[in-house]
Amino acid sequence: MSGPYPDLMTLLVAVLAVLVTASTVGFVLARLKGADNPVIENLNARINAWWVMAIVLGLAFWWGRSGVVLLFAICSFAALREFVTLTNARRADTWMLAALFYIALPLQYWAVWTDWYGFMAIFIPVYVFLGMPILSALRGETDNFLIRVAEVQWAAMIAIYCVSYVPALLSLNIPGFEGQNILLIAFLVIVVQASDVLQYVWGKLLGKTRIAPRLSPSKTVEGFAGGVGSATLLGAFLWWITPFAFWQAGLMALVIALMGFFGGLVLSAVKRDRGVKDWGATIAGHGGFIDRLDSLIFAAPIFFHLIRFWWTV
Amino acid sequence: MSILAKLTAFAITRFSWVITAVQGFWPGGEPDLRQAVYFANHTSNGDTILLWSVLPYSVRQRTRPVAAAEYWLNHPVKKFIGEQVFNCVLIQRDAEARTQDPIEQMVEALNDGSSLIIFPEGTRNTEPEMLPFKPGLFHLAEARPDVPLIPVWIENLNRVLPKGEVIPLPFICTVRFGDAMNRKPNEDKYAFLKRAEAAVKALAPEEARS
Numbered sequence: 001m002s003g004p005y006p007d008l009m010t011l012l013v014a015v016l017a018v019l020v021t022a023s024t025v026g027f028v029l030a031r032l033k034g035a036d037n038p039v040i041e042n043l044n045a046r047i048n049a050w051w052v053m054a055i056v057l058g059l060a061f062w063w064g065r066s067g068v069v070l071l072f073a074i075c076s077f078a079a080l081r082e083f084v085t086l087t088n089a090r091r092a093d094t095w096m097l098a099a100l101f102y103i104a105l106p107l108q109y110w111a112v113w114t115d116w117y118g119f120m121a122i123f124i125p126v127y128v129f130l131g132m133p134i135l136s137a138l139r140g141e142t143d144n145f146l147i148r149v150a151e152v153q154w155a156a157m158i159a160i161y162c163v164s165y166v167p168a169l170l171s172l173n174i175p176g177f178e179g180q181n182i183l184l185i186a187f188l189v190i191v192v193q194a195s196d197v198l199q200y201v202w203g204k205l206l207g208k209t210r211i212a213p214r215l216s217p218s219k220t221v222e223g224f225a226g227g228v229g230s231a232t233l234l235g236a237f238l239w240w241i242t243p244f245a246f247w248q249a250g251l252m253a254l255v256i257a258l259m260g261f262f263g264g265l266v267l268s269a270v271k272r273d274r275g276v277k278d279w280g281a282t283i284a285g286h287g288g289f290i291d292r293l294d295s296l297i298f299a300a301p302i303f304f305h306l307i308r309f310w311w312t313v
Numbered sequence: 314m315s316i317l318a319k320l321t322a323f324a325i326t327r328f329s330w331v332i333t334a335v336q337g338f339w340p341g342g343e344p345d346l347r348q349a350v351y352f353a354n355h356t357s358n359g360d361t362i363l364l365w366s367v368l369p370y371s372v373r374q375r376t377r378p379v380a381a382a383e384y385w386l387n388h389p390v391k392k393f394i395g396e397q398v399f400n401c402v403l404i405q406r407d408a409e410a411r412t413q414d415p416i417e418q419m420v421e422a423l424n425d426g427s428s429l430i431i432f433p434e435g436t437r438n439t440e441p442e443m444l445p446f447k448p449g450l451f452h453l454a455e456a457r458p459d460v461p462l463i464p465v466w467i468e469n470l471n472r473v474l475p476k477g478e479v480i481p482l483p484f485i486c487t488v489r490f491g492d493a494m495n496r497k498p499n500e501d502k503y504a505f506l507k508r509a510e511a512a513v514k515a516l517a518p519e520e521a522r523s
Contacts, residue, residue, distance in 0.1 A: 081334065081483040091475045258330045275519075280485055282334055288485075 006267070007241050008061065011186055015054055020048045035202045045285025053283075058187065061182055068115070068185065069162065069167045073109040078289040079297075080105065080159035082279040086270075087151040092141030096132050096149075100156055105129050108164050111174070115171040124161040129153060157249060158267075158297055159290070165300035174311050177243040187242050187249075188256060188303050191235045192295045195257035196264070199227025216268040231257040243311055263298025320399040325398070326366040329359065329506050333473060333486035337367030344369050348428050349463045349493065351376075352450055354443055354513055355432035356471035361399065363467055364430055367488045377422055378430040379415075381406045390447050402429065416452045423457050433509065446506045454505065456497040461493035464509065466516035488493060489516040 026044040033040055060067035089097055104124065111120040116177065133149045169184045203223025211219045235253020237244045267290060270278065280288025290297075329335060346369065352362055361378040368376055382403040385395030397400045402422050404415035410478070419429060431505075433446035454462060467487045474481045488497065491512050494504050 077483070078334070080483055084483075085469065085472075085485040089472070091478070092481065093477065094478050097482050101483055102480070162463075199492070280334065281336055 007180070008186065011183075011190075011241060012058060019047070019051055019054060022050070031131060034292050036175045042285050047285075049283050049285050061186070063169055065167075066183075068170060069109055069113045072107065072163055073145050074166045075164045075289055075293060076105055076109070076160050077101070079163060079284065080277075081156040082290050083159050084152065085277065086274045086279075087155065088144060088148050089152060090141070090148070090274055092139040093136055093148055093152065095139060096135040096152055098110070099131070099135055100128070100160075101153065104156065105160050108158055108160050109167070110246075112164050113172070117168075117171060122163065122167060124156050128156050160185055161300050162297040163293065165304045166296065169300075169304055169307075172307055174243050174307070177311075182308070183241040184303075187235070187238055187252075188300060189296065190238065190259045191231055191253045191256045192299050193232050193274075195231035195260050197227075198230045199223045199261070202226030202230070212265060212268075213296055215272060217266060219265070228254065228257040228261060234304050243307075252303065252306065257304055259299040259302050260295030263295045266298070269295040281289070314400075315397065318393075321394065321398050325362055328365055329362050331357065332481050333363065333470070334345075335363050337432055337486060337488045337490065339463050339490045340441040344372065344401075345461070345463060345490070346372060347461055347493075348423070348426060349373075350423070350429045350431060350450070350453055350462045351463050351465050351468055351490075352433050352509065352513065353465035354517075355434045355437055356439070356467070357476075359470050359473055359474060360467050361430060362431065362488055364465060364488055365399065365468055369481060375426060376430060377402050379404060379419060383407065383410075402427075405416065406435075415458065416449060420456045423460055425454070425486070426458045429453075433506075437476065439471070443510060444508050446519050448502055448506065450509055451496070451502045451505050458496060462495060462509070462514035463493050464491035464516060465489065466491075466513055468518065479508055491516050 002075075006192060026040070026047045029040050030037075030044060043209060044079060056071065060071040068071050069244060082098060084100075091112040108120065109121055132152055133145075136145065136149055138153075148262065166185060169188065170181045172184070174181070198224065199219070202225075203220045205292060206226065207218075207220030209221040210217065211221055211224060232250050233253040235256065236246055238249030239249035242252075267279075271277065278287030279290035282288050286292050331498070337344070351364060353360060361380065365373060365376065365378065378399050378401050380395060380399075380401045380403060382405050385391050385401060387401055393401060402418055404418055405411040405413075419431075422429060431450065433450045434444040435447040435449075438444050450462070453460075457517045467486070469486045470488065472482065472484045473486065492508070494512055500508075
């Protein structure tokens with residue numbers, strides 16, 4: 001693992017510089033407009049949470065494979081908890097939910113940790129998919145059966161399966177890139193989160209035309225174009241940490257940013273359906289874990305499979 | 314508190330946080346630090362733990378849950394948790410077996426400067442609709458009209474551990490505190506209890522109100 005460290009260190013220093021700049025801007029804005037301005041207050045809460053997230057991710061990277069797998073397993077747990085809290089799951093679903101939290105989730109991450117791609121890729125779409133309704137049917141409650149089972153299956157796919165693709169990037173075998181896979185995670189996370197932040201910034205600066213007013217009043221065409229465009233550029237200029245050429249890195253970043261945008265849109269639709277504004281209140285300023293992970297959830301599996309299809313042996 | 318009781322308290326609050334990510338919400342965002350009687354809906358044995366764990370540390374130290382003696386004293390572990398960890402005010406629900414009047418016990422605790430947690434429904438409720446309040450809260454309000462009464466709604470805990478199940482399931486729980494209230498001058502028992510019930514219900518999310 002000596003290879004990635006110079007690149008990873010450069011990257012960490014860059015992230016640190018961005019965060020210091022953000023905190024400085026936040027501080028100055030709070031001084032100018034007053035710390036109790038709700039927009040500024042939320043901005044600063046978000047920036048502080050970014051610090052925590054960057055530090056936690058940095059520590060996981062430093063610990064290595066086990067740290068990254070464990071971190072995303074914890075994220076999955078928190079996301080799954082947020083998801084099932086909004087479902088119609090009731091007492092008859094106790095076994096199904098217990099199996100999901102205490103058996104399926106650890107098994108999935110164990111498969112990721114041991115590099116067992118053949119199991120990791122089908123365990124939830126096949127075994128969990130068929131096992132859940134069996135467990136629920138055994139309890140004999142037929143009221144709303146299809147809705148309850150479908151919701152829990154969605155929860156499993158979104159909160160466990162898709163999230164587990166982030167640490168799974170570590171097991172891709174790319175010739176000439178051995179031992180540096182952690183940089184793929186860094187690339188993915190940086191592009192996805194930068195796209196989110198830049199959409200927010202461009203939207204706040206120029207946003208006029210709303211894309212889906214009923215779904216997400218803050219998403220605008222200007223924010224979308226500016227955010228996705230600048231995240232694509234950023235990704236292209238990060239080509240040196242990836243196995244991709246400059247233009248390939250840009251294309252990958254474009255796909256990641258687009259999937260991330262749609263992830264946010266789809267999971268907003270779920271929130272609207274359930275009449276809530278945020279998935280939770282665990283991360284100050286951001287809401288719940290899913291509010292922060294939504295774009296990663298949609299981008300990670302596609303990013304993984306594109307690399308697996310074109311770059312691995 | 315002994316070291317063992319402190320460690321147990323820490324373990325219990327951490328464990329409940331891992332399962333429920335519980336957060337407390339106060340009107341205006343700031344906790345009310347005065348001595349008070351917290352009265353809440355009761356759907357699970359964990360209600361006391363959740364409410365207790367979201368109180369600020371200094372408040373928690375002097376807050377005593379009111380609980381049924383027959384439940385907490387029938388096993389050495391429960392007895393330790395009930396008496397040492399939560400410092401419960403243990404009352405006899407069965408009027409025949411009583412040696413002391415429950416209201417007297419609670420007023421005594423208030424006179425010592427403690428805050429109280431009570432569940433005026435009197436028993437764990439498995440129905441969606443709240444049960445009518447027992448008169449204990451009214452008698453407390455009569456005896457100590459100076460102590461503010463704070464309504465509390467505990468959300469989702471009945472899904473974590475439904476009655477009869479053994480494995481706790483992770484659901485996000487919230488504890489919502491309302492504005493402190495007092496008995497109005499000359500307010501009768503019925504009107505007061507109805508108002509207290511309404512104050513708790515008003516904190517519930519919309520679909521739970523009926």
